[in-house]
Amino acid sequence: MKEHTVKSYEEELALLDKKIAQMGGLAEQSLGRSLEALERRDPKLAEDVVQSDHAIDDLERELEEQVISMVARRQPMADDLRHIIGALRITTDLERIGDLAKNIAKRSLAIADEVHPKPLMTGIRHMVELALHQLKEVLDAYGERDAEKALSVWRNDAQIDAMYNSLFRELLTYMMEDPRNIGLSTHLLFGAKNIERVGDHTTNIAETVHYLVRGVNIADDRPKDDQTSSTLISGT
Amino acid sequence: MNDHSRPFELSFGQLESAASDAGMNNNKVTSRKVSVFYGQKQALFDVDLDIPDRAVMALIGPSGCGKSTFLRCLNRMNDTIPECRVTGEIKVDGKDIHDPDLDVVELRGRVGMVFQKPNPFPKSIFENIAYGPRIHGLARTKSDLEEIVISSLEKAGLLSEVKDRIHEPGTALSGGQQQRLCIARAIAVNPELILMDEPCSALDPIATAKVEELIDELKENFCIVIVTHSMQQAARVSQRTAFFHLGVLVEEGVTVEMFTNPKDKRTQDYITGRFG
Numbered sequence: 001m002k003e004h005t006v007k008s009y010e011e012e013l014a015l016l017d018k019k020i021a022q023m024g025g026l027a028e029q030s031l032g033r034s035l036e037a038l039e040r041r042d043p044k045l046a047e048d049v050v051q052s053d054h055a056i057d058d059l060e061r062e063l064e065e066q067v068i069s070m071v072a073r074r075q076p077m078a079d080d081l082r083h084i085i086g087a088l089r090i091t092t093d094l095e096r097i098g099d100l101a102k103n104i105a106k107r108s109l110a111i112a113d114e115v116h117p118k119p120l121m122t123g124i125r126h127m128v129e130l131a132l133h134q135l136k137e138v139l140d141a142y143g144e145r146d147a148e149k150a151l152s153v154w155r156n157d158a159q160i161d162a163m164y165n166s167l168f169r170e171l172l173t174y175m176m177e178d179p180r181n182i183g184l185s186t187h188l189l190f191g192a193k194n195i196e197r198v199g200d201h202t203t204n205i206a207e208t209v210h211y212l213v214r215g216v217n218i219a220d221d222r223p224k225d226d227q228t229s230s231t232l233i234s235g236t
Numbered sequence: 237m238n239d240h241s242r243p244f245e246l247s248f249g250q251l252e253s254a255a256s257d258a259g260m261n262n263n264k265v266t267s268r269k270v271s272v273f274y275g276q277k278q279a280l281f282d283v284d285l286d287i288p289d290r291a292v293m294a295l296i297g298p299s300g301c302g303k304s305t306f307l308r309c310l311n312r313m314n315d316t317i318p319e320c321r322v323t324g325e326i327k328v329d330g331k332d333i334h335d336p337d338l339d340v341v342e343l344r345g346r347v348g349m350v351f352q353k354p355n356p357f358p359k360s361i362f363e364n365i366a367y368g369p370r371i372h373g374l375a376r377t378k379s380d381l382e383e384i385v386i387s388s389l390e391k392a393g394l395l396s397e398v399k400d401r402i403h404e405p406g407t408a409l410s411g412g413q414q415q416r417l418c419i420a421r422a423i424a425v426n427p428e429l430i431l432m433d434e435p436c437s438a439l440d441p442i443a444t445a446k447v448e449e450l451i452d453e454l455k456e457n458f459c460i461v462i463v464t465h466s467m468q469q470a471a472r473v474s475q476r477t478a479f480f481h482l483g484v485l486v487e488e489g490v491t492v493e494m495f496t497n498p499k500d501k502r503t504q505d506y507i508t509g510r511f512g
Contacts, residue, residue: 001510002505002510003510004508004509004510005509005510005511006509009509075467075468076508077467077471077495077496077507077508078495078496078497078498078503078504078507078508079504079508080508081495081496082496082497215496215497216497
């Protein structure tokens with residue numbers, strides 16, 4: 001790709017990518033550490049995750065300001081326009097991922113004194129691992145401007161949805177077995193839902209990357225496999 | 237609060253699709269394999285371009301790319317340049333404009349032109365506009381002529397600003413008003429096609445906005461072709477855009493598409509400022 005005649009424009013575009021990479025790295029870190037805090041029942045680590053979310057929020061604000069200024073001053077066109085608007089959209093998704101990780105960390109504080117049933121924790125760990133893998137892949141796709149990779153992330157979200165469905169059922173069963181499990185299970189359920197939402201934001205980013213690279217939206221509908229909104233396990 | 241009045245009953249999607257539909261209208265102009273030579277030097281290479289009626293077509297490209305040369309083919313202005321040779325076929329309303337039986341004066345009556353620098357005649361505002369209709373025999377009586385002058389000024393959005401000094405010299409107006417006077421002069425002969433060669437490059441942003449608003453209104457009744465160096469202006473005023481480079485028509489399409497997702501790398505490099 002040829003460089004812009006105006007060098008400072010080129011530098012500003014590069015700065016957008018740098019900030020997205022930074023935010024992505026922080027979001028990945030928060031999500032990973034929130035799982036650790038949950039598993040190890042480590043209130044200090046959980047507190048750290050909650051505190052570190054400010055850094056992601058600050059970057060989002062900075063990036064937003066930069067985008068507004070670039071639109072006003074540069075009047076971007078074509079791939080530059082898609083790049084700048086894409087960065088604006090991605091930053092919002094990354095900020096939300098940071099919030100969701102923070103929420104998991106907060107929940108880990110609430111249930112730090114409870115016994116965590118191993119099979120459920122394993123399920124949550126697998127979900128987080130997959131969500132982190134997807135997030136890493138989509139950030140790579142952005143950095144490499146790889147629409148195929150973005151498309152593959154977009155398709156793989158179905159796996160996270162499937163894991164969430166299965167965990168949802170397990171948690172409902174667990175609650176039905178003994179009402180004393182309800183407090184813990186509800187927190188874990190929300191935790192799992194948060195991870196599922198991380199997957200959705202990652203999918204949004206994949207769609208943005210695809211648009212950014214190819215200039216067209218992903219044509220087919222995203223596979224939606226979260227059926228929990230319409231699921232009820234009867235107690236009888 | 238300024239009035240950025242927009243038809244709110246239309247969604248943006250509808251506005252966009254209206255813009256895309258512009259390409260579906262009947263074509264006012266069709267050009268096939270149009271080449272232009274200045275002596276030995278070829279300035280345009282086999283240009284095939286359809287220009288829809290009642291819409292604005294923007295021609296963009298770097299200096300010397302052939303966009304103005306192409307524009308000047310449409311009213312056979314290049315005929316006036318010695319050594320200039322035009323080949324290929326250009327039809328306006330299906331009629332070949334190079335047909336030997338065609339009256340060039342009559343053609344230029346149907347094709348109005350507005351230039352980069354406002355060029356009013358050194359006469360009154362009234363006479364500037366009355367000149368064309370008079371020589372083309374469009375007004376039989378004095379009151380007919382007055383009516384044409386008034387309605388042309390009105391269509392050009394200039395009437396309210398000049399109605400008390402219509403017999404003062406056109407050259408006494410501000411640059412933006414002069415340009416709108418030239419547009420009024422162009423539409424007074426009731427053309428079907430209006431060619432504009434960088435009509436705003438000598439105007440300030442306020443005068444530019446007025447001319448752009450006028451272009452927006454005129455497209456309801458005219459076919460407009462505008463050459464502009466301002467990509468933003470092309471994006472704002474046109475429904476379709478054609479990009480020329482080194483005498484070749486590189487790409488033509490719906491304006492929104494051209495400025496968000498151009499197909500050709502040369503178009504992309506040009507509109508994003510990667511000149512090299």
